[in-house]
Amino acid sequence: MEQPRTLMEAVRFFADEDRTLETAVAFRWPNGIHCPTCGRTDVRFIATRRLWECKEKHPRKQFSAKVGTIFEDSALPLDKWFVAIWAVANCKNGISSYELARSIGVTQKSAWHMLHRIRVAMDVGNAERMDGEVEADETFLGGIAANMHERKRKAVQETFGSLSGRKSVVAGLLRRTTADAASRVHARHVRETVEPGARLLTDSWKSYTGLKADYLHEVVNHRAHEYVRGTVHTNGIENFWSLLQRTVKGTYVSVDPQHLHRYLGEQVFRFNERKANDFGRFAKVVSSISGKRLTYKDLTDHALSPAH
Numbered sequence: 094m095e096q097p098r099t100l101m102e103a104v105r106f107f108a109d110e111d112r113t114l115e116t117a118v119a120f121r122w123p124n125g126i127h128c129p130t131c132g133r134t135d136v137r138f139i140a141t142r143r144l145w146e147c148k149e150k151h152p153r154k155q156f157s158a159k160v161g162t163i164f165e166d167s168a169l170p171l172d173k174w175f176v177a178i179w180a181v182a183n184c185k186n187g188i189s190s191y192e193l194a195r196s197i198g199v200t201q202k203s204a205w206h207m208l209h210r211i212r213v214a215m216d217v218g219n220a221e222r223m224d225g226e227v228e229a230d231e232t233f234l235g236g237i238a239a240n241m242h243e244r245k246r247k248a249v250q251e252t253f254g255s256l257s258g259r260k261s262v263v264a265g266l267l268r269r270t271t272a273d274a275a276s277r278v279h280a281r282h283v284r285e286t287v288e289p290g291a292r293l294l295t296d297s298w299k300s301y302t303g304l305k306a307d308y309l310h311e312v313v314n315h316r317a318h319e320y321v322r323g324t325v326h327t328n329g330i331e332n333f334w335s336l337l338q339r340t341v342k343g344t345y346v347s348v349d350p351q352h353l354h355r356y357l358g359e360q361v362f363r364f365n366e367r368k369a370n371d372f373g374r375f376a377k378v379v380s381s382i383s384g385k386r387l388t389y390k391d392l393t394d395h396a397l398s399p400a401h
Contacts, residue, residue: 094119096372103179103375107172114143117158117171120379129161130154162382163210173197175379177207182215182366182374185336187344187359206389212355214381215362224288226269229295230330234261234341234353261350263337263357267330283308294325333364352392 094116097103107113118126127134128147136145144157159165164174176197180188188196190205199207266286283304287293293308295301296315304310311325320326337360341348348356366374 098370098372100176100179100183100371103371104176107175110143110170110172113171113175114158116175116379120376121158121162121383123380128154129156161384163214163385163387164382165386166388167207169199169203169207173199174207175375177204178211178214178378179371179375181208181211181359182363182378183371185363187340187356189344189346206387206392209352209355209392210385210387211378212359213385213387214378216355216358217362217377217381222288223266223268223286224291226292226294226324227287228267228269228327228330229264229283229287229293229301230267230327230334231262231264231298231300232334232337234263234338234348261353263353265330265333267333269329294327296327333360336360336364 095106095112097106107116125134126136126145128136128145128149130151130153131147131149133147133149136147138145139155142155144155147154147156153160158171159167164171167174177193180193180196188208190201190208193199193208194201194204197204264282266283283293283301284307287308289307291308293301293304293310295304295310295312297312301310301312313319313322313325313327321328337357340360341356345356362378363374366377369377
């Protein structure tokens, strides 16, 4: 398969409807096209409508490359979707819905929904437990008190008892051997995520106490201004936090806590795939579009209005 190398090449490449459809088919059905309803493989392609028809008698006999993917029920053509995937997979600090909307010619509301659907595809998962040398650390994400209106600062303080009370705690683990980052992993889940006997490197946060029985647990005391002691440090995972903070504060600005896990997943994906090239990251996302749907209703239930 021909592989574009840059965003400009990708825009030109996916402007051809035939090549775009070929790309979708190659990643969606690597083992051959089959009916998403019954699995039958002897389907007929209807060229005039750019979809397939199953020979089995059942509802939804005709299907497109979008059915059963994050693209389902979207009126937007695949070229816009693929350019959006290329952008979010390769922009180091992410891309806002306003910027994406201007770039591909859709509304901000549509771009916001697209980005969240793409983030669902970015959640490729990792069932393997970590071994070797593992760094564990945590960070806080939330609004900056100095940027709040006086009334909001007062309301937050009255509700939480402090201005930091509304922040979300995000814990993470990084395996040094392959530099895998995993967000949404709290300290109490270390035992579920890290193989016993691994070398565990953390700061002196109290939640990490009691792990020496199962791990080679070594600690750097940041409160005592100790950050590196030979190979004992958490610099790797802190590098990830730095990237995440720049993404959330610099690009997305206002993240609804209900959607925080998807923004974390987006940054985790780019961090774990940072050694791949742009097409490699794009291909990894497109290979994971099947069986994942996120309707606008599901996205906006109990959520704030789309602002990023």
